[in-house]
Amino acid sequence: MKSAFTYERAGSPAEAVALLAKHGPDAMIWAGGTDMTLQWQQEKVSPTVCIDIRDISELDYIEIDNSGIRIGAMASLASLERSADRHHILTMLSDITKLMATPQTRTLATVGGNLCNASPAADLSPAFVALDATVKIFSALGARKVSMLDFFKGVNKTEVGPAELLEEVFIPLPDDGDVQASYKRIDRTVVDIALVNGSAAVTVGSDGVISKVGLGLGAVAPIILNAPDASAALEGLKLSDVTREKLAKVAAIAAKHAKPITDVRASAGYRQDMVEIMLRRSLEDSISKHGGTL
Amino acid sequence: MTVLKVNGRPVEISNRGDRTLATALREDLGLIGVRVSCAEGECGSCTVLVDNKPMTSCLMLAQQAKGKEIVTIEGMANGDDLHPIQQAFIEEQGFQCGFCTPGLILSTKAFLAENPNPTADEVSVGMSGNICRCGAYPYIVKAVLKAAELMDETATA
Numbered sequence: 001m002k003s004a005f006t007y008e009r010a011g012s013p014a015e016a017v018a019l020l021a022k023h024g025p026d027a028m029i030w031a032g033g034t035d036m037t038l039q040w041q042q043e044k045v046s047p048t049v050c051i052d053i054r055d056i057s058e059l060d061y062i063e064i065d066n067s068g069i070r071i072g073a074m075a076s077l078a079s080l081e082r083s084a085d086r087h088h089i090l091t092m093l094s095d096i097t098k099l100m101a102t103p104q105t106r107t108l109a110t111v112g113g114n115l116c117n118a119s120p121a122a123d124l125s126p127a128f129v130a131l132d133a134t135v136k137i138f139s140a141l142g143a144r145k146v147s148m149l150d151f152f153k154g155v156n157k158t159e160v161g162p163a164e165l166l167e168e169v170f171i172p173l174p175d176d177g178d179v180q181a182s183y184k185r186i187d188r189t190v191v192d193i194a195l196v197n198g199s200a201a202v203t204v205g206s207d208g209v210i211s212k213v214g215l216g217l218g219a220v221a222p223i224i225l226n227a228p229d230a231s232a233a234l235e236g237l238k239l240s241d242v243t244r245e246k247l248a249k250v251a252a253i254a255a256k257h258a259k260p261i262t263d264v265r266a267s268a269g270y271r272q273d274m275v276e277i278m279l280r281r282s283l284e285d286s287i288s289k290h291g292g293t294l
Numbered sequence: 295m296t297v298l299k300v301n302g303r304p305v306e307i308s309n310r311g312d313r314t315l316a317t318a319l320r321e322d323l324g325l326i327g328v329r330v331s332c333a334e335g336e337c338g339s340c341t342v343l344v345d346n347k348p349m350t351s352c353l354m355l356a357q358q359a360k361g362k363e364i365v366t367i368e369g370m371a372n373g374d375d376l377h378p379i380q381q382a383f384i385e386e387q388g389f390q391c392g393f394c395t396p397g398l399i400l401s402t403k404a405f406l407a408e409n410p411n412p413t414a415d416e417v418s419v420g421m422s423g424n425i426c427r428c429g430a431y432p433y434i435v436k437a438v439l440k441a442a443e444l445m446d447e448t449a450t451a
Contacts, residue, residue, distance in 0.1 A: 007311030007357040034335055034353045037314065041333065050311050052358055078347075102423025104348040104401065105335045 031113030073112025126216030182285035198278030230254035301369025338424035367396035388437025390428035
């Protein structure tokens with residue numbers, strides 16, 4: 001049977017963590033609540049208290065400065081979608097949100113909620129990992145920072161502790177040159193989660209040399225994976241020397257990190273083959289966005 | 295009891311936490327124009343406007359709507375005068391069985407508020423969160439375009 005629960009509304013991060021501390025482990029945070037309400041209805045979670053953080057407007061922002069892009073945890077997927085013209089990385093993230101749910105659900109759903117749900121097939125997570133994002137986690141003791149890669153601990157498990165709240169995602173922008181990123185996925189139909197996905201972020205310095213490569217592999221392990229050895233194989237090359245063959249090799253190295261399973265959605269072998277292609281296409285797309293010819 | 299503002303009027307619903315907005319609107323308030331079909335936020339039948347934004351009321355808790363303005367299909371007409379969007383759906387026959395129509399009309403209201411003069415392609419994307427199982431999509435697109443036209447006339451009249 002679905003659990004019965006009471007409702008509390010927090011007006012600030014401090015209030016939210018105080019309510020979590022007060023009510024204990026069966027109190028659960030509702031951000032947009034689109035995953036939580038569903039999981040409660042499906043009896044996957046049985047909260048006794050709902051702590052609604054929807055009204056914490058101080059965490060609803062998307063800000064850009066020279067150091068990077070800050071996305072407040074309570075920014076909705078709809079506001080991320082509408083931020084496309086503010087920065088080319090936001091254009092790319094906006095395109096990702098259009099693959100997620102429906103317009104009505106995107107007005108409810110939040111970026112922070114999507115990350116805290118920690119689905120291995122989540123759409124934003126591989127891009128954030130590729131972009132080397134960090135998250136800020138709030139607690140009564142202050143804020144701490146964790147890399148996006150270390151944030152995910154397992155299916156529906158994150159680094160956020162029992163009396164903590166995800167506050168912000170920070171995407172660093174390079175001091176020199178520019179970063180371009182891309183995300184590709186395979187889905188069965190619209191309004192579907194990815195069977196497998198991949199993302200790449202490539203930074204090219206003002207000298208035309210690739211200074212940093214980030215990769216994110218999704219739905220091929222309980223958490224989002226990166227591939228430092230594959231990244232290193234591309235770093236240091238001149239943009240003008242990059243070829244399709246080189247990118248295919250990098251994608252093949254990266255795909256070796258995948259540990260896919262077979263489930264009702266896809267077989268392990270299919271996921272293994274496709275993640276390589278998703279990464280190759282993401283890399284090709286990122287290089288093309290830099291003006292590189294392949 | 296919890297007080298919500300629905301269709302311009304303050305109304306009382308149960309203050310239980312564990313109920314969706316769709317359930318409260320239907321069962322406490324008898325607003326059965328809120329249709330629940332998939333109950334998973336995919337089909338858009340249960341779409342209502344919350345502070346003018348379209349939201350799937352099956353994925354929202356009733357208590358989350360406290361202090362917000364909610365509009366359901368019952369709040370669209372002004373007495374006996376249909377809203378131009380309702381009129382347009384009738385004129386263009388933008389439905390067959392009508393089950394998904396309330397959600398479509400509310401999505402149309404939010405969509406046209408953001409894009410008052412859309413192209414047919416923009417309508418298709420804008421309405422992508424509402425599934426019509428009868429497949430009346432070509433007529434729905436015509437109805438939304440007609441609604442834009444009627445609302446433009448009303449605005450300039």
